[in-house]
Amino acid sequence: MQVFKFKQVDSTQILAKKYLENNQKIAAFITESQTSGYGKQGRNFYSPKTGIYFSVAYPKFVPNREKISLLTLRIATEVVECLQVFFPDKEFKLKWVNDIYLDGKKVAGVLTELSKDGLVVGVGINVQTRFFPEEIRKKAGGITSDHFDKEKLTNELLKSVEIGVKQYSDDSFLKKYRQLSNVIGKNVVLEIGKRKITGLVDGIDNLGRLVIMSDGKETAYSSGEISKVNV
Numbered sequence: 001m002q003v004f005k006f007k008q009v010d011s012t013q014i015l016a017k018k019y020l021e022n023n024q025k026i027a028a029f030i031t032e033s034q035t036s037g038y039g040k041q042g043r044n045f046y047s048p049k050t051g052i053y054f055s056v057a058y059p060k061f062v063p064n065r066e067k068i069s070l071l072t073l074r075i076a077t078e079v080v081e082c083l084q085v086f087f088p089d090k091e092f093k094l095k096w097v098n099d100i101y102l103d104g105k106k107v108a109g110v111l112t113e114l115s116k117d118g119l120v121v122g123v124g125i126n127v128q129t130r131f132f133p134e135e136i137r138k139k140a141g142g143i144t145s146d147h148f149d150k151e152k153l154t155n156e157l158l159k160s161v162e163i164g165v166k167q168y169s170d171d172s173f174l175k176k177y178r179q180l181s182n183v184i185g186k187n188v189v190l191e192i193g194k195r196k197i198t199g200l201v202d203g204i205d206n207l208g209r210l211v212i213m214s215d216g217k218e219t220a221y222s223s224g225e226i227s228k229v230n231v
């Protein structure tokens with residue numbers, strides 16, 4: 001894998017997507033900070049120097065059409081397993097589909113973008129970030145104020161992404177994903193565009209879809225954003 005390192009960029013995701021257009025080798029784009037980092041649905045991903053931000057470009061990635069819905073979940077599970085090794089006293093959780101939580105706050109996110117040119121996987125971790133912009137202050141958090149080996153953690157996270165991308169179609173990881181889930185058994189609001197579904201999360205099925213019981217009927221959803229979780 002080729003590795004490109006930067007001090008500051010707009011978004012490693014944007015760089016990786018441009019790279020895909022005319023390159024054939026897998027490449028990672030790592031930066032210390034981003035000015036326009038983004039997450040799911042184009043939402044801003046606050047990226048100061050206290051975090052880890054990278055994207056990996058996979059040119060000519062051929063998806064397993066039946067199992068591709070597992071990809072983001074698989075990578076998120078790998079990332080959590082990696083974080084557990086570095087921060088063994090912390091209890092990380094997964095909020096379907098791609099958000100990593102700690103003590104009720106989002107501390108990391110995984111973004112997968114697939115196009116005709118290939119796949120880009122982005123990972124952003126608020127490792128030591130303590131101060132967030134007003135609009136996300138209640139929802140976002142950091143992992144630690146202790147010193148950590150940024151390079152070592154980044155390298156291990158890159159390996160986690162590699163494993164996730166190689167092995168996503170083997171659904172046995174779902175057991176772990178379900179254990180880490182902070183929404184199973186909870187009442188949630190799932191937003192799909194303008195639609196809002198309110199119901200109880202019964203589980204996550206073998207394709208990684210969120211199964212919600214609403215108005216006496218169970219439905220599996222493959223996309224959407226959980227906007228509210230009630231215990």
Ligand code: BTN
Nearest residue numbers: 011013037038039040109122124
């Ligand atoms: C999400 O919260 O929905 C996913 C966040 C993904 C953020 C990472 S940081 C590195 C890469 N560059 C970006 O602009 N986004 C991803």
